[in-house]
Each structure stands twice: as structure tokens, then as C-alpha cells.
Amino acid sequence: MEIKGSYLLPCTPQRAWEALNDPELLKSCLKGCERLEKTADDRFEGTVQARVGPVSARFNGSLTQTDVEAPHRCTMVFEGQGGVAGFAKGSADVTLDEAEGGTRLSYDADAKIGGKLAQMGARLVEGTARSMAEDFFGAFSAALAAERADTNAAASPAPEAATPANAPEVVPASSAAEAKSGPGRAWLVGLAVLAVVLIILWLA
Amino acid sequence: MYDFTYRRPADLAEARAILAGDEGAQPLSGGQTLIPVLRARLAMPAVLVDLTALDELKGIAAEGGRILIPAATTHAEVAASGTVREHCRALAALAGGIGDPQVRHRGTIGGSVANNDPAACYPSACLALDAEIRTDRRRIAAPDFFSGMFQTVLEPGEIVTAVSFPACRGAHYEKFPNPASRFALIAVFAARLAGETRLAVTGGGTGVFRWHEGERAADGNGDLSEAALDEGRFTGDLHASVEYRMHLTRVMAQRALAKIH
């Protein structure tokens, strides 16, 4: 399954990069996140109690950054185990580009989901991934916007809240064969992905 | 299924007390979604608080041009209710088309709106008819109540007690059922309220929504085929692509409108 999206963040790429590597900030933006630790320069581990409707499952996940080009891009390799609920693994490319009004964060993740999540939640996978991405980036942008409002007290008008420039786009599993992203586009970055990742982990 | 404690409170006050006193307590109101989830071990509530025996949550009533459907009313009861049929036949028809007979005799309106499944039937009626969702602590207008897929503004421990609908004879629910689950692959609840058309769409994938452009087209030349439809509202799955769901939305809306004009 491929999940893509992009968001406009109200800050510079440098600040976005830092924020994406700040476990505390990330944790506060990720609903249900019980633990998020940077266990090595390029590795995060965390636990998320994910809920969708009546379903609730605790995921333990790890995320490793590769091909890092701070503050512009990296590739995240992730893996999460949700016990009886199943597992998710995959990778995501994240880029931060300067854009009018801030920084455009784009992500392109290829995820494999297995176990009960895949077997019983097929109809909900895409919507859940999208809604979790929106929740996370909404909170993340709001946090960055609040920060800017603080430092710039009376300055420019309040930055717009997170703007989903493109709604996240998910290629459902059934058509994954033709939509698989080529290995060539290796970029990226940040931990934002972590969100996306945990999102993915989540599903259904 | 993991072990849990089953509680059957005698009245609403006791239900509130149990839910307030235990973070792991969860209301059970028919269980047509929750029980299968528990059986799959995809949730582990410590306590289930069964609301379906509470008299306070039963008894459909007409009041001042509105219909009050208490939360523990089953879909079968709504479908068979003379009061509902008289004041809003479309709502009774909607309830009569949910799932299958087994589901309709267990599932409740309170459970359905609180769960807010993105393909459930009731949320579309609530949104189109401007229903009011009543809880043990407040009254919430439907547009403020549903906040995303499986999300509502209910607070922890808050109990839906009833849903109040305006009487509306000019309404119709047109559903294209998922061939497997009978949830809405796409369904549209169309209503004429205060001289204006309302269209609420369920089954798109991200949660129920009002199709305002469709409503304007309906009140204009009546042709929905060119009305703008936000692709971001839709998701694809093994049953239907985004493109097909968007197409079905237009078809279901047009058909629903044809039945009320």
C-alpha cells in the first residue's frame, strides 16, 4: 500500500527538521502515543495506543532514518508490532522544501500490513491512514504555529493552521502492484514520517 | 475475547457512575460492532456497561413537530414505529435497511451514532435532517457531533440518551449496499427542510458529510451531474475505487431527490 501526502508547515525547513527530530514535540502531536524515544542518532522507538472506533491496539514500533540530508530529506524504515492485531512494516521518503508561507513537507510511504488489521479492516485502511495523518499534521502544524505566534508576538497575522496541500493519497492494496513506487526516489527525512508510520502501523 | 466484567445498570445514574469511575469501562448498546471486535481480540475493555435495558433510553415519542428516538431503540423498532413512519417515513425505511434482521434486532440508534462508522446509515439522516444528539450532559447539533471517521465529540463516559429528528415527509434515503457487509458502499440521505435541499453522504470512506454543491445544484437546475464533489472525502478499497464511489454519490443523490420531488 502506498500512502502519499503533503502539508504546508508554518516555519522554515530547518525548524521543521528540528521539530521532526524532537521526540517530545512529536509525542504530543501523536494521539495515543505513550512513549517515544530517540534510541540512537538515527533511530526512534515508541509505543502507540491506537484507537479507531471500537478497535484498540497497542503498537510497538521502531523507525530508522537512512539517506539523511538534513534539513531536506531522509528515508525512514519502520516496523511495528501490534500483537494479535498484526504488524506493519515499510519505508517512507520524506522531503522538506521551502515554499511560499513556510515549508512543504511531503511524504511517500510504502507499507505492508499483515495480520487481523489487513484481514478484517480492508475497507478502513485508507481512511484510517488518512485521518491519522491529518490529525498528526494538524497538531504538528498547530504546535509550530503556536511557537511562531509566541516568538513573533504582534507580528504577522496568525499563520494559517496546517494546510493539507494535498489530501493524503493512498493507493489501496488491491492496486498496489501497478502503483508500487520505484526504489529510485530515495530521499529523505524527518520524523514526520514517524507519524505516518505509526499511522500506518495502525490502521483499521 | 479477553475477559471483561459485564454490568447491567438499573438506571442512567448508575451507568454514569460506572463509566465515570472506571477508565476501562465502555458502554455496550447492542454490540453489533463491538462484539465482533471483542471476539477478534481487537479491544480489551475491562468493563462493559450494557445500556440496552435502561427504561430511560427507550420509548419513541413525538414532541412538538419532532420525533425523539431514545438511544436504546433498536433499528427494528424504528423501522416498525408508527410514529416514525408518520413523521419521517424515510427514517423508518433507513432503519429497516440496516444490515440484516439479526443486526436490526440488536443494534441501536445510540450505538450507531456514537460509533459513527464511516459507512453507517444513521449518521447521514442525522446530518441531513439537522438532528439533535442528546447526551446525559448536553444537546449537540448533528453537524457538531460527528467529527471524523469513528469520531464524535463525545467525552469519555458521556452517554448518548436520544436522537431528536424534525418531522420531515420530504425525505428519502438511497443506499447502494456493500454486497458483503450491507453497510453503505455509498448512500445519500436527501431531505427538503425549510424549503432547502439537504444531501448527506455516507460510505465515502472518511466519514459522513453534507454535499453542499450538490444541494445548490438540486435547488438550482436539479442536475447533480456537474456539481463539484470533493475527492478528498472519498477513499478506495477492495469493493470500490474513489472514482466509482464519487459516481455512485451522484447517482444515489439524484435518485433520492427524484423520490422526494
Add this chain to the structure above:
Amino acid sequence: MNLTASRVKFGQSVKRQEDGRFLRGKGRYVDDMILPGQLYAAFVRSPMAHARITGIDADHAASMPGVERVLTARDLVAAGLPPLPCGWAITSRDGTPMKVGVRHALALDKVRYVGEPVALVVARTQAQAKDAAEAVIVDYDDLPAMVDVLDAMAEGAGLIHDEIDANCAFDWEIGDAAATEAAFAGAAHRIALTLRNNRLVPNAIEPRAINAGWDGSSEELTVYMTHQNPIGMRMFYAAAFGLAAEHKLRMVSPDVGGGFGSKAHNYPEEVAVTFAAKLVDGPVKWTADRSEAFLTDAHGRDHLTDVELALDGQGRFLALRVDTRANVGAYLSSSGSLVPTYMYATMLSGQYAIPAIHARVRAIYSSTCPVDAYRGAGRPEAAYVIERIVDVAARELGINPAEIRRRNFIREFPYQTPVVYQYDSGDYEKSLDAALELAHYAGFAGRRAESERHGKLRGIGLAAYVEACGIGPSAKLAKLGSGAGMWESAEVRVHPIGTVEVLTGAHSHGQGHATTFAQVVSDRFGIPIENVSVIQGDTARVQAGTGTYGSRASVGMSATLRACDRIIDKGKRIAAHLMGVDYDAVEFDDGLFSSKDSNVTIAFAEMAYAAHAAASFPTDEIEPGLVATSFFDPPEFTYPAGVYVCEVEIDPDTGTVEVASFCAADDFGNVANPMIVEGQVHGGVTQGIGQALWENALYDADTGQLMSASFMDYGMPRAQGVPDYKLVFSGVPSPSNPLGMKGCGEAGAIGAPPAIINAVCNALDVRHVDMPATPEKIWRLCRQGKAG
């Protein structure tokens, strides 16, 4: 007991004797049984489609509350438990035997499909077993999933079984390749088509269940198992697995809630549970949940087929060439090699005289649930191939679909096809005419015009099917590779007061044997049906038999009839003494022994008493008692056949296909109970409609996960999605058994899919649509049609 109750006849629509207790909730299924000291099993299953197992850590799980034992494949192998056998040997066209991937009851080094059992936990409660199963940690090294035959056959594809090249279990052929080639070379027309037969999940209402335990007092291993063939399973468990000696193994299949073939197989879970029960010395129960059923009950179908038909200038069939790649899943299941070969390619002649046929079948392993017999088992796949290509030929040659069939029907019986079978009897034109009349075929144009007025597209489709049932002639089956005889036994016991027990190895799991077998007895003996009990499914009572599958109840009913006749014969010998007349002068009719040479008559119950009193005949000449046994081995298969006509109405705006009408003219030979047979056709046709329109076991191509693994996503047919069926039975009695029966259980599931798809193609005016014809697929075709 009501001794004045109804005498019934064979052929009468007697109400089902067993339904009262089912409707009152008094059915008794395996999961209802709780044995003293009951223990429970839960499986640790692979979430991966294809992976190497690099480690299993069960230490914590083994120490959890209530846990008796955690078993892995290493325990089974160390104890010498052999792998599961595939029961039918197939030889590839190069003369090599089929390559059977080793399948242990628990996965040893690799997992090969999602849901494959990896470890087994035995605990005191079901919840404890499940808790501990969750705590078993299995480490996997992921390997690429291959769910489609084309992926598994691709150059450089990974291997499901390291020792089996190209994932090919066998490359088999049947028929005359040279004659077929020659016929194609001289043909006026050649029609080609590629089609898929979609993979299905069986979904019996009652999931698989077992409760096995060693009984210290009887020194027997007792196994309660929901199964279609408990006596056969006893032999398997004794001979193939050495779980107990056959005479120390009691196998019981009580009420069984549906099978459709999926409960005729030998599954790894049941073997593992029985092994565990012996190890822990206590009864161990396991009942599959619905998810386990979706993931691990042997699936059905899954063929990819290229078919070509050669015709002369008059639309007569000259030759048929078929190349099928059968996805057999991760392992060859019990009949996994039989279904796509002798159950399939041998039926490719259909109802038609086709001088030359050649079929090649490659059985391909993939990282999916094993595929085995499912209602029809190979015959629906064959009927789909032939009835689709015939329809395409009719369309392209401009011949009416009924006419092209009529022109090519077999008319002389017995008829030897080029692919093994010799059809014993039939009248295909009679069924065609009956079906066309039932469907008001001639009035279709008017109905189509009426649909068009409502913006709908209407199509009509025909399908003519034939199947081989009543298996079977044991010697013939042995030549084709069978390892077991497939006769059936019946023992008829007459009690002193004239009531009767029939003990048979045939096993009803919905077919109504308690009624139809009793009808044979009631009719033959002239006694009330209430006085007859049909006993099945317990090897402590019924010692011999081969089970129910493949529409073969006619074999057990024929054995019952023969046993009844042996009883009557003995009764006549006793009556001769009682009447003082010659044996040849005694007649038995309508429950009475009589003779033209005597004015004495003896009622059946009186005879029963006399036989047991043993006072009025010389017991050195005639032994007391009134019990007879028959083992009936049919001389030939039976060949049920029929013609189905279906009309569909399509909503081009949504792509919905509605089955507007469905008419079936079936030749089942003589029919035991028309009401029950109608029910069998209703069920079969409904399953066929399900396959054609909704059902699909869909694996994700990338991850190998089963996406349609619950009723939320797997489109089971519902009553509201099917029309009132119109049926007619136009029977030609079968010469292959004394009752003239042919079998009816699978016909609907065989004939319906091509009838529906032919109707859909007719409505849309397209060449082909793959099953299931889902709304979005149809909508896209409608849209293309509009655009183009």
C-alpha cells in the same frame, strides 16, 4: 412411537425428519461436547504469507496460567509424526510422479500461507489457551509472497518448497494432442478465450471443530470431529499417522453444520490436536473461529485457463484445447491433485460430441491457503470453460446459443468421451427444451425491450452442464490414481417389533439422509417412516463406509436398498416355513408376505418377531435374527446433467447485476425426495450465483494477506439477492445403480456460474467478463460501451 404413522414412497416429498430437532436447537455438534477434564487448544498462526521461521520462543507462554503444553513442529517431528499425505497420485506428462511439498501439521522451517499453524497451546480454558498463544514469539525472515499462479510461475520466482522447481507440483495432460492439433489445422473457425475461475472460501455455518482424547477405560482414542467422512478419517489417523490402531480409534462426527467439501479433507490442525491430546493425556478441544475458517479451510477453484474451440463451417465442434494453470496453494491438500485433473479435465467434453480434446494442467504452488474440493470440485471449473467458449463461439459465428448447443449435443448413450468418462445415460435436448420453455425463451426480446424502457440492460444466458457423480467404481478409480475404494455400506437391522435401524457410512451434513435413506426403507418394507432410524457418523456403531461428498449418496442408498432386499429375501424363506409353501411361491408387497398357495399373510412386524423368536423355522437352515449388510460398489459413475437459463437485468448507472430469473431443468435420474432435491438445487444455484457475482478470496498481491477474510468483505450470497428459482426435473434413470439415481448436490454450483456470466455478457454485448462480476467492473464496462 407412532406405528400407524405414514408409510412413504421413494420419490415422495416427505418432510425432513431431522428438522424438528434442528429447529428446536437440539442439534448436537462437536463444540457442544464437553468431556471430563476438558482441555482447550489454540493455534499460533503465521501472519506472514511466506517466511523462514528463525526462532520460536514459547518459554513465557508455557509458564502462563493454565497452560499444559506448547507444541511446535519440532515436537511432532521428534515423535515421528509423519507429514500430511495427498491422497491421489498424479503423474506428469514426462512420466515423473507429482512433487508433494512436505506439510507437517505445524510449520517446521518455513511458513507458506497466512494463517498456517506454527505452534499449538493446550490449556485449561479456551481463554488461557488464546492468551498463551498470543505470548508465543515467532521470528520470521520475510520472503516474497506469490499469490497468483502467474507470479509463482514467473521466471526467477522464489520457491514455495525449496526442493520443488518452478513451484510446479505436476504438469499433466489428458486426451490426444496430435488429433486435436490436426482438427484445429483443418477447422473453419477457431475461437479462443482466457478466463479465470475465482478462488472461493467454503464457509460452512459450523466451523471446523475437534475434541480428541485418550479414554483410559476403553483404551481407545476417541475423536469427535466435524467431518464428512469419519470412517475414512479413522483409517487415515491409524494408517497414515499411527495415532492409534484402527480398532482402538473411535471417530465420531455427530451433527455436522455444512461441509461443501471443506470437511472431507485431512487438515493439519486436527492432526496436531489429536497428537497433543495423547501427549497431555486428556481430551483437547479446538473449534475454529470464523477468521481461522476464512484463512485455513481449504479454498475452492482458482484456475487460469486458455481455451480454444475448433468448429466446422456449420458450427459443429471439432476439437477443444485447454491449458489450465491451477493454483493449488501452499501444499497439495488431501484431494488437491485430484480436483484439477480427474475431477476437471475429464469433464471437458461437456454435453457435446467433440471428436478430439486435449487438456494440459499445471498445478502450481503459491503462498496461499491450499485449494481442495469445494461443491462441484473441478466440475464447475470444467463447465465454466466449456460453456463460456461455446457461448463466445455462438456470438462470433452468429448462431443462437441454444441452437449451437443443440447442434452439438451427444445423442447416443453410452457415450465414450475422449477424456476417460463414458456417459451412461441422458437426454440433453429434453432438458434444453424444458429449460427454454420454463424460461419463456421465445419471449425474451419483449422482456429486454421492457427493461430498456426502464433504462436497464437485460441479458439471457444458457449453460448446459454434465458431471460425474456417484463415486464410484473402485477398480476404475484405482486406475486413475485413487488409494481407496469408494463403495458404500449399509447395515439394515430389523428389531423384534419391526422397527428398523439403518447404519451407513454415508454422512449427512445437511443433505437430509435421515429422511431419504428412511424413505427407501419405508417404501421397501411398507412400514412407517417414523419406525426407521438412520445412524451415521460414529465408528463405534457404523464400522465401514467412505463418507458423503461428490453427490454420492446414491451409492449408500443403493447399499441400503440391497440390504433391505436381503432382509426381504430372508423373510420370504422364513415365511415359506410359516405358510408351508415353497420359497418361490412367497411374495412380498406393501408390507405383507403372502402366497397364492396359502391364505396366510404375514405383516412385516410379525415377520420381525418370528425371525427373533426363532421358534417356527429350522435354525440350522435359517439363522435367527433379521440383519443384513450390503457393500455397494457401483459399476460406473452416474452422469447428472441439465440446462440452466438465466436472465439478468443490469443497471448501467451503478453496474448492479440483478438475477431477474433462473430456470433449471435437471436430469438427476430418479429423485428420492423432490422437495429435498429442490433444496439442494436452490443451495447449489445460490452458491453458483455467489461465485459469479460476489464471492472472491482476494489475496493482496504484494503482501499475500487475505483481504476478504471476514463477512465484512467476502460477499456471501443472501436470500434477497436471488430470485425464486423455477425448477423442473426431466429425469432419465441411471443404469449405474438399482435406484436409478444420479446425484443432485453439486449441480447448481456447476451450472449457475456460466449461465450467469453468459447472461451478463449478453446484456452488455461483450465477449467476456471475469467472475465475480462486481458492480464497479460492470459499471466500467457500461461506461466503455457508452464511450465506444
